[in-house]
Amino acid sequence: SSPSSHNREELETPITRFQQYLRFKTAHPNPNYTAPVSFLTALAKSIGLVTQSIEFTPNKPVLLVTWPGSKPSLPSILFNSHLDSVPAEPTKWLHPPFSAVHTPDGKIFARGAQDDKCIAIQYLEAIRNLKSKNFIPTRTIHISYVPDEEIGGFDGAAKFVNSKEFRHLNVGFALDEGQASVNDEFRVFFADRSPWNLIIRAKGKPGHGSRMYDDGAMENLMKSIEIISRFRESQFDVVKAGKAANSEVISVNPVYLKAGIPSPTGFVMNMQPSEAEAGFDLRLPPTADPDLMKKRIAEEWVPAIRNMTYEIIEKGPLRDHMGRPLMTAVDDSNPWWGVFRQAIAAAGGKLAKPEILLSTTDARFIRQLGIPVFGFSPMTNTPILLHDHNEFLEDTVFLKGIEVYEHIISSLSSFEEVHST
Ligand code: MET
Numbered sequence: 001s002s003p004s005s006h007n008r009e010e011l012e013t014p015i016t017r018f019q020q021y022l023r024f025k026t027a028h029p030n031p032n033y034t035a036p037v038s039f040l041t042a043l044a045k046s047i048g049l050v051t052q053s054i055e056f057t058p059n060k061p062v063l064l065v066t067w068p069g070s071k072p073s074l075p076s077i078l079f080n081s082h083l084d085s086v087p088a089e090p091t092k093w094l095h096p097p098f099s100a101v102h103t104p105d106g107k108i109f110a111r112g113a114q115d116d117k118c119i120a121i122q123y124l125e126a127i128r129n130l131k132s133k134n135f136i137p138t139r140t141i142h143i144s145y146v147p148d149e150e151i152g153g154f155d156g157a158a159k160f161v162n163s164k165e166f167r168h169l170n171v172g173f174a175l176d177e178g179q180a181s182v183n184d185e186f187r188v189f190f191a192d193r194s195p196w197n198l199i200i201r202a203k204g205k206p207g208h209g210s211r212m213y214d215d216g217a218m219e220n221l222m223k224s225i226e227i228i229s230r231f232r233e234s235q236f237d238v239v240k241a242g243k244a245a246n247s248e249v250i251s252v253n254p255v256y257l258k259a260g261i262p263s264p265t266g267f268v269m270n271m272q273p274s275e276a277e278a279g280f281d282l283r284l285p286p287t288a289d290p291d292l293m294k295k296r297i298a299e300e301w302v303p304a305i306r307n308m309t310y311e312i313i314e315k316g317p318l319r320d321h322m323g324r325p326l327m328t329a330v331d332d333s334n335p336w337w338g339v340f341r342q343a344i345a346a347a348g349g350k351l352a353k354p355e356i357l358l359s360t361t362d363a364r365f366i367r368q369l370g371i372p373v374f375g376f377s378p379m380t381n382t383p384i385l386l387h388d389h390n391e392f393l394e395d396t397v398f399l400k401g402i403e404v405y406e407h408i409i410s411s412l413s414s415f416e417e418v419h420s421t
């Protein structure tokens with residue numbers, strides 16, 4: 001090869017490959033999927049892995065990377081990550097969010113550094129290292145890179161897991177993204193909370209801004225907001241009293257308000273509008289009763305007598321194919337739990353008590369099939385910055401994660417005792 005390409009190879013490291021992947025503009029509402037899929041395909045091929053790109057929705061590819069095992073009849077292990085990112089507000093960042101600046105103190109700044117482009121590259125780098133140590137997997141290892149997780153996954157993971165292609169993978173156990181840990185213990189997640197979007201629309205009597213009267217649209221909406229705030233406080237109090245983790249209660253947060261009569265300078269100030277709308281992000285832990293929640297919304301939060309309508313958009317399943325809450329067992333009934341725990345120990349890591357994830361991932365679609373899944377992103381001593389400004393990951397944490405996945409991949413793929421799921 002030419003001297004310049006030789007130099008380039010020497011300059012390429014796991015960190016620079018991570019930076020390259022971070023630079024693709026994968027933020028919604030217009031994520032670029034083509035470029036990162038080409039990049040990952042080339043990277044996987046350079047390691048000697050098999051790749052396949054499938055479009056279940058036009059222009060929304062799922063990239064599947066495979067390392068065949070020596071006993072391909074055994075259920076396989078799947079490592080999932082999503083290609084897309086949430087948007088970033090560049091003016092509020094120290095470094096441009098898609099520049100992947102590596103600072104002298106070792107931080108790599110980028111939207112997606114934690115959520116979840118780190119694991120995308122770590123999976124491949126771990127396999128590269130295992131291959132160079134001549135490790136032969138027993139079970140087949142698959143990596144999936146899916147689109148649209150951040151907007152619900154319906155054109156991504158949801159379609160993928162319900163495809164014949166997915167059935168043919170014969171997945172016995174899967175890992176998906178987790179969340180950073182602020183201390184030195186790795187966190188592992190056995191369930192997600194399920195997201196609901198609640199939209200409340202109020203109608204009411206319009207009138208002069210100076211008048212106080214009943215049944216105005218704003219008045220009606222504000223009453224709902226007050227009642228919802230009290231529910232929010234009751235849930236938060238349980239957390240503050242130390243009786244439950246944040247992820248074990250029902251959260252509800254207002255995410256938008258829409259009302260008022262626009263004027264060239266802002267809003268008309270002396271008119272009470274006849275329509276008002278508010279949007280809420282709700283998250284239900286797997287133990288929550290969805291019917292009770294719906295009754296509460298209908299009877300307490302948005303009673304029809306107050307001239308309001310509402311819409312609940314359930315963004316994903318709450319129960320599996322057997323009607324059970326979507327939770328992966330973290331005891332001896334799940335043999336993968338022991339294998340996973342031992343792999344973390346072998347990597348010199350400490351594991352925190354298994355948790356429910358505060359937010360939501362594509363893992364819920366895989367769990368719905370009855371396949372055990374853990375959420376796991378190896379980031380210790382790291383502030384939790386997903387969806388925040390100045391998202392970063394430290395180089396040493398990223399590199400340690402590769403080592404952790406080497407242990408995980410080798411342990412899981414060598415585990416032979418479970419012959420069916
Ligand atoms: C609304 S589906 C999940 C999207 C994103 N991962 C979240 O937790 O908000």
Ligand SMILES: [Zn+2]
Binds near residue numbers: 115116149177
């Ligand atoms: Zn994510």
Ligand SMILES: [Zn+2]
Binds near residue numbers: 086115
């Ligand atoms: Zn996210």
